[in-house]
Amino acid sequence: MEQTFIMIKPDGVQRGLVGEIISRFEKKGFYLKGLKLISVDRSFAERHYADLSAKPFFNGLVDYIISGPVVATIWEGKNVVTTGRKIIGATNPSDSAPGTIRGDFAVEIGRNVIHGSDSVESARKEIALWFPEAPVNWESSLHSWIYE
Numbered sequence: 001m002e003q004t005f006i007m008i009k010p011d012g013v014q015r016g017l018v019g020e021i022i023s024r025f026e027k028k029g030f031y032l033k034g035l036k037l038i039s040v041d042r043s044f045a046e047r048h049y050a051d052l053s054a055k056p057f058f059n060g061l062v063d064y065i066i067s068g069p070v071v072a073t074i075w076e077g078k079n080v081v082t083t084g085r086k087i088i089g090a091t092n093p094s095d096s097a098p099g100t101i102r103g104d105f106a107v108e109i110g111r112n113v114i115h116g117s118d119s120v121e122s123a124r125k126e127i128a129l130w131f132p133e134a135p136v137n138w139e140s141s142l143h144s145w146i147y148e
C-alpha cells in the first residue's frame, strides 16, 4: 500500500502537539509504519529541503527545522500522500481550512507545525532519507474494518 513521510516540526514538538497529530492519522485509518524523535543537523535538513535551496526563505527554513527535535513518521494507506496533505492543510496557515492541522494549530507559514510528502515519489525519497534502517513490518488486525 502507498506510504507517505510526515514530520512534526520543532514547533509541533515544543507545543505538545505530537499526540494530537498522530491521533488524527490513526483515527482516519492510516497505519503507523515508522516513528522516531530526532534532531537533525544543517546538512541533513538541507538535503531534505534540497528542492527549495533557491528560495529566499531557504536558510530560515533550515534554521527552523534544526531548532529542536522533530518527530519523523511513516504512514501507510490508500491515497495516504494526497489525503495526508489534506489532513495537514494549505502551506500558509492563513489559507488552511479549520479542521486541518495547520488550520487548527498554526498562524505563520514559517511555524506551520508539520510536513507531509507532496507526491508518491517524494515520499519514497524522504522515507529512504529519514529511515535508512529497515522499517518495522506489521499489519493492523483492524484492516478489514477500515478497507473493503
Ligand SMILES: Nc1ncnc2c1ncn2[C@@H]1O[C@H](COP(=O)(O)OP(=O)(O)OP(=O)(O)O)[C@@H](O)[C@H]1O
Residues within 6 Å of the ligand: 052, 057, 061, 090, 091, 109, 110, 111, 112, 114, 115, 116, 117, 118
Ligand atoms: N514564503 C515562505 N516564507 C517562509 N517559509 C516558507 C515560505 N514558503 C514555504 N515556507 C516553509 O517551507 C516549507 C516547505 O515549503 P513547500 O512549498 O514545500 O510547502 P509544503 O509542501 O506545504 O510544506 P512542507 O514541505 O513543509 O510539507 C513550508 O512548510 C514552510 O514551512
